[in-house]
Amino acid sequence: MKNYLYNMIANIRNGQIVKKSFILQSKKNICESLLNVLWDEGFILGYKISENNPNVLKIFLKYKNGKPAINSLKLISKPGLRVYYSVKQLWKLNINNGTIILSTNKGVMSINECKKLNLGGEPILIVK
Template sequence: MKNYFWKMFSNIKNGQLAKKAFVYQKRKKICEEFLKILWDEGFILGYKIDSVNSNKIKIFLKYNNEEPVINSIKLITKPGRRVYYSIKQIWKLNSTKNFIIFSTNKGLKTIIDCKKLKIGGEPFLVIN
């Protein structure tokens, strides 16, 4: 299941390096949840289920003055190395420079949401 997640972010990274308008990704529930967060935070223009093949998601990439909005995506937790942060550790992180998405017991949350809800979790990735 997680392989689709890792592949989606490499697709987005590579698509933006190649200045593509959109990329395709296999449709999975976890991928749609991450895309919803990225769209809410303004990192992508949007996404939709492909009209021809309903097992694919079309992700519309966002650019500012022909520069990608997402400069870098760094994966924190990897399949071979899991990392978990408590709420105390999350409060020590600077949420103004980095955008971090956590997997919590309440679903996928941003670092700001984790601070508001006072919950820890597994950080998936950092976006600059």
């Protein structure tokens, strides 16, 4: 399940290094929910389903003054070492200039949404 996420994160990272305007990614529900969070937080311009192939997403990357909007994507929970945060642990975290994206029982959401809904979960990545 998560291999699609890790592949998409690597594609976004590599696409921004070479300054591509968009990248193509296979369409999976978990990937779409992660892209919705990235779009809500302002890290990508958006995404859409490709006209030629309905199983492919076209992700539009965002740049500010020629520099990528995403400076770093760091994976927290990996297949070999799963990490879970409770609500109390989330309130202790202090993230400046970025956000943590978590997978919860209510779906994929940012740390701010998790704090509002009083939910814990598995942190997927830190985006700065």
